[in-house]
Amino acid sequence: xxxxxxxxxxxxxxxxxxxxxxxxGELTYGELDRLAMGWAGALAQRGIRKGDRxxxxxxxxxxxxxxxxxxxxxxxxxxxxxxxxxxxxxREIMRNCDPSLVVTEQVMDAMxxxxxxxxPVAILADDPAYILxxxxxxxxxxxxxxxxxxxxxxxxxxxxxxxxxxxxxxANHAPFHFDLSVLxxxxxxxxxxxxxxxxxALSYEPAGLNRFLVExxxxxxxxxxxxxxxxxxxxxxxAESKLALRTVFFAGEAFPIRQLRNLRERWPGTxxxxxxxxxxxNVCTAYKVAEIDxxxxxxxxxxxxxxxxxxxxxxxSGTVAAPGExxxxxxxxxxxxxxxxxxxxxxxxxxxxxxxxxxxENGEYEFICRIDHMVKIRGYRxxxxxxxxxxxxxxxIEHAAVIVEGEGLxxxxxxxxxxxxxxxxxxxxxxxAERLPRYMIVDRVRSMDRLxxxxxxxxxxxxxxxxxxxx
Amino acid sequence: MDELEVSAxxxxxxxxxxxxxxxxxLNGQTPLLQWGILNSMEMARLxxxxxxxxxxxxxxxxVSPACFKNxxxxxxxxxxxxxxx
Numbered sequence: 400x401x402x403x404x405x406x407x408x409x410x411x412x413x414x415x416x417x418x419x420x421x422x423x424g425e426l427t428y429g430e431l432d433r434l435a436m437g438w439a440g441a442l443a444q445r446g447i448r449k450g451d452r453x454x455x456x457x458x459x460x461x462x463x464x465x466x467x468x469x470x471x472x473x474x475x476x477x478x479x480x481x482x483x484x485x486x487x488x489x490r491e492i493m494r495n496c497d498p499s500l501v502v503t504e505q506v507m508d509a510m511x512x513x514x515x516x517x518x519p520v521a522i523l524a525d526d527p528a529y530i531l532x533x534x535x536x537x538x539x540x541x542x543x544x545x546x547x548x549x550x551x552x553x554x555x556x557x558x559x560x561x562x563x564x565x566x567x568x569x570a571n572h573a574p575f576h577f578d579l580s581v582l583x584x585x586x587x588x589x590x591x592x593x594x595x596x597x598x599x600a601l602s603y604e605p606a607g608l609n610r611f612l613v614e615x616x617x618x619x620x621x622x623x624x625x626x627x628x629x630x631x632x633x634x635x636x637x638a639e640s641k642l643a644l645r646t647v648f649f650a651g652e653a654f655p656i657r658q659l660r661n662l663r664e665r666w667p668g669t670x671x672x673x674x675x676x677x678x679x680x681n682v683c684t685a686y687k688v689a690e691i692d693x694x695x696x697x698x699x700x701x702x703x704x705x706x707x708x709x710x711x712x713x714x715x716s717g718t719v720a721a722p723g724e725x726x727x728x729x730x731x732x733x734x735x736x737x738x739x740x741x742x743x744x745x746x747x748x749x750x751x752x753x754x755x756x757x758x759x760e761n762g763e764y765e766f767i768c769r770i771d772h773m774v775k776i777r778g779y780r781x782x783x784x785x786x787x788x789x790x791x792x793x794x795x796i797e798h799a800a801v802i803v804e805g806e807g808l809x810x811x812x813x814x815x816x817x818x819x820x821x822x823x824x825x826x827x828x829x830x831x832a833e834r835l836p837r838y839m840i841v842d843r844v845r846s847m848d849r850l851x852x853x854x855x856x857x858x859x860x861x862x863x864x865x866x867x868x869x870x
Numbered sequence: 871m872d873e874l875e876v877s878a879x880x881x882x883x884x885x886x887x888x889x890x891x892x893x894x895x896l897n898g899q900t901p902l903l904q905w906g907i908l909n910s911m912e913m914a915r916l917x918x919x920x921x922x923x924x925x926x927x928x929x930x931x932x933v934s935p936a937c938f939k940n941x942x943x944x945x946x947x948x949x950x951x952x953x954x955x
Contacts, residue, residue, distance in 0.1 A: 824892035828905040840906030844892065 401522040401547040402585055403471035406432050409565075409591040416565060417593040419461040420615075426461045428591070431468065438469035441510040447499055449474030449520055452530065454498040456480045456489070457507065459575055459596055464584060466502055467529075467575070471547075474520035475499075476527045478542070479576040481854060488540065492532050495542055495741050524548030530740050531578055531678055542740035543678045552733035553681040554585045556706040560685075561619065561646050561670070563590035568615060568643070571596045572608075572622040577855045578678045579650060582621050602626070603852060605633035616643040623856035624654035625798070629849070631662060632797055639666045650674035650682065652857050653698035653766060653784065655791040655798075660691050675701035675766065680750050681734040683708040684764060696834075697788050700763040701756070708732030712756050712764065722760045727770060728752045755782075774803050776810045779838040786812065786841060789834040790827065795820055798850050800858045801841060804867040811842035813867045821846040843867075871952070876924065877945035883919050884941070888912050898942035903935055913938065920944075926951050 406418065406428060414429030426434065447453060453470045455477055457463040463479075470477040478496050480489060493501070500506070528550055530542040557563075569587040571594050573579035587594035595615045601607040608630050612620065627649060630636055647662075647669055654673065663671065671688040686702025704710045711719050712726035720726040731749035738745035755767045768784040775781065783801045790799035797818035804813045814827060822830070824844045831840040845866065853859040877898060885893040888907060902908040908916060913933070921927050926948060937947040 823894040824889055825895045825900065825905070825907075828907060832901075832905045837904075837906045837909070842906075843890070 400551050401471065401524075401526070402528050402550055403435070403468055403522070405585070405588040405591075406435060406468055409588070413565060413591055416591060418588065419464050419594050419596065421459070421461045421596040422598050423460065425593075426465065431461075431465055434462070434465040435468035435472055438466055438507075438510055439472040442469055442473045442475065442500070445500060447473050447475050449522075450527070451475045451499040452478050452496045454478045454480055454493065454496065454501045455575070456482060456501055456503050458482050458504075459571075459599055461596065462507060463575065464594075464596075466507060467584075471522075471528060472520065474522050474526065476530060476544075478530045478532070479574075480532070481574060481576045483854065492540055492542070495532075495540065496530055522547060524551065525737070525746075527737055531576060533678060544737045544740045545681070546737050549681060549734050549736060550581055550585060552708075553581065553706045554589055556682075556685075557582055557586045558589055560672075560705075561586075563587070563592050563619065565591040567592035567618045569594045569619045570612065570615065570617040570621070572602065572620075572626060573856075574599060574854065578681060579621055579623070579855075581681065582648065583619075586619075602856070603629060605629045606635045609633060609635040609637055612644065613637050613641050618643050619646045619648070620644060621648040621650070623651040624649045624658070625652065625850075625852055625856050625858070627662060628655075628658050628798065631658065631665070636665070639668055642666075642669075644669050646670045646672070648672045648674055650676070651855065653788075655788070656691065656695055656698055657791055658797070659688070659699065663688065663691060673699050673701060676730070676734070677750075677752050677754075679736045679745075680708065680730045680752070682706055683730045683732070683734055684710055684728075686763065696792065698766065700759065701766045702763050704732075706732070706734045708734055710764065712758050713751075720758045722758055722762075725755060725757045725767065728754045728756045728764065776803065776812070776838065779836075781812070781839055783812075786814070786831065786835060786839050789831055789839075790814055790816060790841075792834070793818075793822055793827070793830055795822060798858075800850055800860065800863055802860055802863050802867060804843070804864070812839070813843040813845065813863075814841040815845050815847055815850055815863050815866070817847050817850045871924075873945045873949045876948045877941055879923060880916075880920075880941050880944050880948075883916065883923075884908075887915065887919070896941075898945075899940050902940055902944075903938060908938060916944075920948060924948055924952065926955070 409428040410432030417425045418428045418431040419426050453475050467477050527544050528547045530544050532540040532542050569583045571583035673686040674682045676683040684701045685705040686700045709731045714720050714726040729749045735750045753770050756764045768782040772783050786801045787799045795818045796816045799816045801814045804811050827844045851859040851862040
């Protein structure tokens with residue numbers, strides 16, 4: 400099954416049903432199919448063939464989604480590019496993926512007049528479908544190449560797990576260049592449901608997001624936890640009785656346990672899932688949030704393998720972690736990417752995630768930290784996430800991030816905290832001292848109204864580092 | 871010089887040099903070691919300050935954690951050393 404098949408099927412069975420909506424309007428399955436078909440024809444006219452890359456330098460919209468479908472129908476590979484990226488970064492991406500065509504709004508408008516039908520292209524599970532570029536903080540961007548089969552393995556798992564139906568309404572919060580959008584788009588299309596695109600301008604505007612959830616009668620939500628946290632902290636956060644919501648997925652970072660407990664209390668009838676996986680493996684483990692042990696002070700587990708994958712933790716001595724042991728999480732199976740574009744194929748090799756986990760007695764995995772977030776200060780190994788978790792115990796701290804400023808003897812742990820009337824340094828030190836070894840007590844505290852988030856909704860640690868130096 | 875003056879000077883030093891002014895709640899009983907305000911590096915700097923300000927040379931070997939657990943204890947320790955000299 401390829402990622403373009405579902406729309407063809409639903410265009411026959413429910414042509415009048417809404418497939419995708421954005422603030423400009425909506426496209427039914429019939430309209431989406433016609434647009435994708437017309438544009439696939441136009442792409443064929445421009446010489447786009449199987450395996451070619453087509454860069455989509457477009458803001459998020461229903462038409463952009465139709466263009467993705469058109470590219471897939473040609474057997475080509477779409478490369479969504481964040482329209483807000485600096486030009487130099489865009490040039491680096493273009494150099495790497497060498498697209499045969501760059502689709503901008505203007506190109507798309509011109510193409511609408513060139514509608515022609517094209518012959519269907521045979522697509523195999525191992526054919527590449529899209530390339531997502533990571534916004535790594537150093538070096539050149541890496542293009543993660545995902546096949547139809549990689550994405551389908553994950554989509555199938557979600558379909559089997561939540562049994563979506565045509566009446567479902569999926570919210571799409573993530574931008575198209577961020578892999579969280581794969582669930583919203585392709586699970587919705589698979590089910591003949593509709594995907595409601597949240598305009599980027601609304602992405603971090605809590606009242607607008609809360610209103611969207613209610614007015615659009617969203618039944619399935621997927622975002623990073625930070626977004627749910629800012630929604631919850633706003634006075635407009637809706638009661639469960641006002642919602643059509645049945646399932647909430649979150650991924651991309653750890654959900655602080657106090658906030659997750661709060662969310663569970665406020666929406667007790669909504670099924671919640673913690674999904675885990677680097678872009679290179681899409682989603683490879685999942686945890687259904689059940690009752691949270693009142694004594695639990697760390698985020699919920701990342702759970703067990705899903706999407707047909709196999710996961711294990713490798714200890715520093717190279718053995719598979721036994722229950723209770725820690726190690727690097729390794730993934731093997733159908734969701735593991737084809738490879739980085741322009742590098743040797745990765746296929747059929749297990750993927751090392753760079754994430755440090757603990758295997759629990761019941762077989763579930765607990766995320767501990769990124770291996771590269773394990774810093775050493777004056778010889779001590781420090782897990783920044785553990786400090787952040789300790790800070791979140793303070794009733795007035797809503798969000799916390801810790802970074803290291805300086806090097807060697809001058810290295811200091813700087814905590815950035817957001818919340819209402821955040822505590823000062825001494826109170827934070829007392830809080831740390833209650834829960835952490837002495838070498839993990841923070842040296843500086845900076846209060847902010849809100850922590851800066853990057854375009855993917857995660858805490859922007861680069862900006863915090865700049866703030867620590869210059870702020 | 872009495873114990874109160876020593877206490878005030880040490881407090882001022884810790885506030886300015888260690889906490890960089892972020893000293894809300896700092897008092898004579900604040901647990902300096904337990905809360906990680908004085909780590910080994912800060913302790914060495916504090917001994918340098920005491921040496922310079924009060925002309926008391928304290929070798930690292932003479933430092934017992936009990937004498938540096940809080941500002942009151944440091945002031946008492948400095949005064950007892952001063953009297954002995």
